[in-house]
Amino acid sequence: MSERERAASIEVEGLVKQFKKGPRAVDGIDLHVEPGEIYGFLGPNGAGKSTTVLMLTTLLPPTAGSARVAGWDVAREGARVRESIGAALQEAALDPFLTAREHMRLQTALHGVPKSERVRLGDELIERVGLAEAADRKVKGYSGGMKRRLDLALSLVHGPRILFLDEPTTGLDPQSRASLWEEVERLAREDGVTVFLTTQYLEEADQLANRVGIIDRGQIVAEGTPAALKAQIGEPSLEAVPAEPEQRDAMAAVLAPFASDGDCVHHERGSVGVRLRGGDAALAEVVRALDAADVAVTSLQLHAPTLDDVFLAKTGRSLEGSGDGDGDGEDLDGDRPDGAAARPAGAPA
Numbered sequence: 176m177s178e179r180e181r182a183a184s185i186e187v188e189g190l191v192k193q194f195k196k197g198p199r200a201v202d203g204i205d206l207h208v209e210p211g212e213i214y215g216f217l218g219p220n221g222a223g224k225s226t227t228v229l230m231l232t233t234l235l236p237p238t239a240g241s242a243r244v245a246g247w248d249v250a251r252e253g254a255r256v257r258e259s260i261g262a263a264l265q266e267a268a269l270d271p272f273l274t275a276r277e278h279m280r281l282q283t284a285l286h287g288v289p290k291s292e293r294v295r296l297g298d299e300l301i302e303r304v305g306l307a308e309a310a311d312r313k314v315k316g317y318s319g320g321m322k323r324r325l326d327l328a329l330s331l332v333h334g335p336r337i338l339f340l341d342e343p344t345t346g347l348d349p350q351s352r353a354s355l356w357e358e359v360e361r362l363a364r365e366d367g368v369t370v371f372l373t374t375q376y377l378e379e380a381d382q383l384a385n386r387v388g389i390i391d392r393g394q395i396v397a398e399g400t401p402a403a404l405k406a407q408i409g410e411p412s413l414e415a416v417p418a419e420p421e422q423r424d425a426m427a428a429v430l431a432p433f434a435s436d437g438d439c440v441h442h443e444r445g446s447v448g449v450r451l452r453g454g455d456a457a458l459a460e461v462v463r464a465l466d467a468a469d470v471a472v473t474s475l476q477l478h479a480p481t482l483d484d485v486f487l488a489k490t491g492r493s494l495e496g497s498g499d500g501d502g503d504g505e506d507l508d509g510d511r512p513d514g515a516a517a518r519p520a521g522a523p524a
């Protein structure tokens with residue numbers, strides 16, 4: 176690996192954090208994040224995401240294991256690590272009585288940006304995160320999204336090669352979320368910045384991350400590209416609702432031969448679900464079989480596997496609604512186009 180590449184990578188082995196009189200919040204994780212990659216660390220509340228980020232940003236000493244960030248050891252070369260990274264953490268450390276421009280002036284000075292450069296750089300970053308109009312207003316009047324964007328701008332002052340973002344879009348409205356995604360993608364694509372981002376949102380991990388690590392109870396339960404993870408789950412599931420509720424059993428009998436596991440699942444909403452062997456291609460045949468058996472159908476939906484199915488398969492629980500759950504995900508997941516908010520058919524209960 177070249178010097179430049181090493182300077183943008185994250186290497187973690189057997190990392191553990193055992194809190195005194197607390198949980199083993201991080202329970203032996205390995206991570207390899209490539210330079211220029213957007214790595215999504217996905218998990219429910221309390222999974223250990225923030226604790227991991229705090230260790231990788233040198234703010235919390237690990238109990239065991241090792242981590243190199245930008246080639247530097249987090250435990251022994253903390254100052255070097257801090258020079259190389261930018262971080263926007265869950266608790267943004269903003270002063271409510273300062274404006275965005277004043278925050279920028281402080282941060283640029285703190286990082287030794289030459290005086291003649293400070294104003295230009297500050298204005299450029301404020302502009303880039305879309306805060307130009309609010310630049311001279313005090314932070315106490317900012318929305319949550321504006322604070323997250325200012326925090327991101329502050330983390331970029333010293334031109335870091337690696338960026339840590341801890342749940343950067345939690346609690347944001349869809350528009351603020353989209354503009355933050357855009358900026359993160361731009362940083363990775365144009366500036367080659369490596370991004371380590373934690374999230375509890377499936378959609379965020381799915382769309383933004385090149386690679387996803389799913390963490391649960393301090394352990395990584397799955398890792399890979401979103402496509403590869405979903406492919407592990409395999410076939411999509413089919414959910415059908417009979418026109419006559421009494422025909423549910425008849426419908427199940429027709430669908431059973433199409434199920435990859437030979438099993439139909441009866442849903443509470445009166446529908447029947449199967450993990451569809453052969454995927455989309457089998458759909459026409461299913462329709463013909465239902466027709467031949469005189470089972471009228473009111474709805475027939477194909478659900479592509481989601482990252483939630485991956486989580487479910489690995490942990491036996493659904494990502495949504497596990498952990499403490501703060502409800503922030505609701506508005507986002509309600510409008511997922513594939514209708515995947517429903518529990519997939521054929522999944523273990």
Ligand SMILES: Nc1ncnc2c1ncn2[C@@H]1O[C@H](COP(=O)(O)OP(=O)(O)O)[C@@H](O)[C@H]1O
Pocket residue numbers: 194196197198199200218219220221222223224225226227
């Ligand atoms: N300073 C601390 N002392 C004791 N327990 C902690 C501390 N910080 C976090 N924890 C616990 O460690 C677990 C992981 O927390 P955290 O890393 O914040 O999860 P996440 O960011 O994924 O929501 C949780 O059970 C949490 O209550």
Ligand SMILES: [Mg+2]
Pocket residue numbers: 224225226265341342
């Ligand atoms: Mg957290």
